[in-house]
Amino acid sequence: xxxxxxxxxxxxxxxxxxxxxxxxxxxxxxxxxxxxxxxxxxxxxxxxxxxxxxxxxxxxxxxxxxxxxxxxxxxxxxxxxxxxxxxxxxxxxxxxxxxxxxxxxxxxxxxxxxxxxxxxxxxxxxxxxxxxxxxxxxxxxxxxxxxxxxxxxxxxxxxxxxxxxxxxxxxxxxxxxxxxxxxxxxxxxxxxxxxxxxxxxxxxxxxxxxxxxxxxxxxxxxxxxxxxxxxxxxxxxxxxxxxxxxxxxxxxxxxxxxxxxxxxxxxxxxxxxxxxxxxxxxxxxxxxxxxxxxxxxxxxxxxxxxxxxxxxxxxxxxxxxxxxxxxxxxxxxxxxx
Numbered sequence: 001x002x003x004x005x006x007x008x009x010x011x012x013x014x015x016x017x018x019x020x021x022x023x024x025x026x027x028x029x030x031x032x033x034x035x036x037x038x039x040x041x042x043x044x045x046x047x048x049x050x051x052x053x054x055x056x057x058x059x060x061x062x063x064x065x066x067x068x069x070x071x072x073x074x075x076x077x078x079x080x081x082x083x084x085x086x087x088x089x090x091x092x093x094x095x096x097x098x099x100x101x102x103x104x105x106x107x108x109x110x111x112x113x114x115x116x117x118x119x120x121x122x123x124x125x126x127x128x129x130x131x132x133x134x135x136x137x138x139x140x141x142x143x144x145x146x147x148x149x150x151x152x153x154x155x156x157x158x159x160x161x162x163x164x165x166x167x168x169x170x171x172x173x174x175x176x177x178x179x180x181x182x183x184x185x186x187x188x189x190x191x192x193x194x195x196x197x198x199x200x201x202x203x204x205x206x207x208x209x210x211x212x213x214x215x216x217x218x219x220x221x222x223x224x225x226x227x228x229x230x231x232x233x234x235x236x237x238x239x240x241x242x243x244x245x246x247x248x249x250x251x252x253x254x255x256x257x258x259x260x261x262x263x264x265x266x267x268x269x270x271x272x273x274x275x276x277x278x279x280x281x282x283x284x285x286x287x288x289x290x291x292x293x294x295x296x297x298x299x300x301x302x303x304x305x306x307x308x309x310x311x312x313x314x315x316x317x318x319x320x321x322x323x324x325x326x327x328x329x330x331x332x333x334x335x336x337x
Contacts, residue, residue, distance in 0.1 A: 089154030099133030138282025153303030
């Protein structure tokens, strides 16, 4: 069991030393900060908005009738419309979105939200007040071909919303760990962590190990800390852990997103967009929003894994990960100086 202990400001290291001297204590650490990289844009009405260079809608594959589909360059870039000819997602597949919650009344998720939890307010209503979690969930599982809004990757996939980030996009590592363990106990297939920690955290790592031991895939964003003209900043925790699928961001043109963190820990890159060419997905108040970052990239990988699980339910999570690695486009390497 893990216990939270409140100590006076400035006394954290002293308290840790005292606790670690107790043979009954396995370890002691500060409760790291959790946060959503970047800031969300406000919800926008569904109106045509041209990207910097929007690709033509391919005539191949399944073309959904969602009005936002023409603006959704990212799922077309990863050929989601071709995957939809095989599966549009199974209701037997569950993706836990550990984030700022979800817009609980958003029509794109109607009938597909499992009972979640709000670790910020400590209740059973994980209502999103920030927009980030709703946006990530839409990438993963907004209803497709319903004549409204946008198309997510898994149209029938279930979402388990677990709110750990407040209205400012901030939270604690202890709540993230609790949410990961909760998702594993509820038999989620994939846990999406479009968030970062201020540093390594053993409590979060133990929760990840618990989830992995129960066959759950854990996907996390690499971070958005790279400065213009600089080599990629180091991958953020929890994506930095070997047991986590770390996702960097690529652009519309499959180039390295200049803000994206990188390093040997990165497993995949996926569309994250740019400020001038963001990702369209679901937003607050039943609307849509445009964001960019490795958070969006991680959600795309979680969505693809959900589709793979839907199509091939007998595969283990390790086999699904190996399939992704074997079939992903090899578009280049990190731009290290």
